[in-house]
Amino acid sequence: MNETHATVAPGAPVFPPGRYGRRREPGRRRPLTAALLAAVLLAGLVLAAWQLYAKYGDPAYDPQLITYTDITDSQVQVTFRVTVPAGGSATCQLRARDRAGAEVGRDEVTVTARPGDTHVTTRHRVATTARPFIGEVLRCRPAA
Template sequence: MTEMHATLTPGAPVFPPGRYGRRREPGRRRPLLVWLLLAALVAGLGLVAAQLYARYGDPAYDAQVITYTDITDSGVSVDFRVTLPEGGSAVCLLRARSHDGAEVGRDEVAVSVGPGERHTTVQHRIATTARPFIGEVIRCRPAG
């Protein structure tokens, strides 16, 4: 008859000695290591977000379409207002689309403001390959 120790919990499996190797005690959890890894991950993601914002998310360059007029088969005039840093300059990308949404014209416009100014209004005519339905400003970025 095999001897059973009183330390075994009822329902725990009993393995023949020497057959499956030495049983290990459950590992000690390392919450400090988990928290350090999590903090490093958050810091790394924060750095990536800051770099992407600095490159693509500059709110100092903002454009708003005021109106688009003079729509003909060969073009559209777009009036837009640009907000820039004081005394800054930018390049704005304009686009004309047809009624079905296809791009029929595209143009880049250089915009600048004088010292002490932050806003300027620009009117530009976009030449198109077909009759446009709308003229719009896609984005403005720092000139350079």
């Protein structure tokens, strides 16, 4: 079909016939494809949230850094409090970093609450390979 001034909407460009190939009809929408993509995206987000919660989000094992002291060229003392279920145990990861933010020491310590107690305060020495600037409690999780 050739385009003429009668078949072209006003304001639309007029192309010479046979020059630019066949004109396509407007594409039909594919709601199934969009729904499948949305479902895959949602499943990926749920999986990522689940993994992040498992890694960082257990509120029953909540660590709080109290202080870090006794900084030398080869150690830092980290004092922290962790909330655990009564009579339970937690494994906590401690880290020491230098002024530039590089990790210079890491240690894992297991703390156990006394029966009837839910807060455990612990002081632990983290050995380092260089002079640390800060001591941190990365996370605590149920002891295995």
